Amino acid sequence: MATSQELRDVLAGGDTLTIVCHNNPDPDCLASALALGRIAATVGIDERRILYSGNISHQQNRAFVNLLDIDLRPFEPEAVVDRPEGSLLAFVDHAVPESNNEVPEGTPVDIVVDHHPVDGIEARFVDHRVEVGATATILVEHLQNLGVELDATLATALLFAIRRETLGFLRGTTSAEYQAASTLHDRADRDLLRKLSTPSVSGVTVDAIADAIRNRVVRGAVLITHVGRTIERDALPQAADYLATLEGVETAIVFGIVDDAIHVSARSTDARVHIGEVLDAAFADVGSAGGHREMAGGEIPLGILAEYSADDETLVDIVEQVVTARLLAGLNISENGDSVES
Structure with a gap:
């Protein structure tokens, strides 16, 4: 050392x-x-x-x-x-x-x-x-x-x-x-x-956290959600911290579109999951992601998808489908919430 x-x-x-x-x-x-x-x-x-x-x-x-x-x-x-x-x-x-x-x-x-x-x-x-x-x-x-x-x-x-x-x-x-x-x-x-x-919290942050709560999908002990587009990147880890406390949830992952990139924030208390390695496996080929066993994050450039307008719901839908699929694969979970045999 x-x-x-x-x-x-x-x-x-x-x-x-x-x-x-x-x-x-x-x-x-x-x-x-x-x-x-x-x-x-x-x-x-x-x-x-x-x-x-x-x-x-x-x-x-x-x-x-x-x-x-x-x-x-x-x-x-x-x-x-x-x-x-x-x-x-x-x-x-x-x-x-x-x-x-x-x-x-x-x-x-x-x-x-x-x-x-x-x-x-x-x-x-x-x-x-x-x-x-x-x-x-x-x-x-x-x-x-x-x-x-x-x-x-x-x-x-x-x-x-x-x-x-x-x-x-x-x-x-x-x-x-x-x-x-x-x-x-x-x-x-x-x-x-x-x-x-105890700093003051902006309305935009509250809105983003509310979107994360509303859009949540739970697969077993894993919760995955998104906030759509937001200007408050740091609302993502705040939402992840909060959602990780929900009863029955051991892993919470929140993502959203900030400017021309997808940002991901994740928390996990599941001893079987190294969430940093999960994010790295899910997004290493398209962006940068990783972190610790209990806390991790990532950033994925939108690339050609950035051509969509800022209010285009189609872009949010595409991002939701692609990111969720990669996360479920990285966590070895099927769409119905069952573990996939390796």
């Missing part, structure tokens, strides 16, 4: 640091970026920037950025391509160029810190731990090992990120999350934590 001193040594060799978040960054990614930037500051890197692509549409993510006053900038290709010597590039909470980010394939990366299962990571410093519940947990360890001060803002960001990523320490949690939380607890701003945990 990579050491904190190795991370410090790589940073010490740089003059500037560009941290690229994954598409549509969440609190785990954003808090990890803040933490890495703070470590970089201790070795004398004054020029630091955090870039993101996609949208920050989830109400908790917007509150996270606004309340913590995080300086985010839209992704700039020129910031990562043909970088001058001494300009470092880092990924947090993702790991491979052109996979859930807009960094061109083949771009050299200096630092990767991630907890998602993924292959093909190449960087000068790699801390990749799929066994932990959050990337923020890894950064807390490095902050401690390097003696970096944890002020209230950083501690609050990291603690909220760990809580959110693990659904309140109920999903994918390890002893490392509890140890990190213990370190952060007394330093965090309790009032700010409460505000982050």
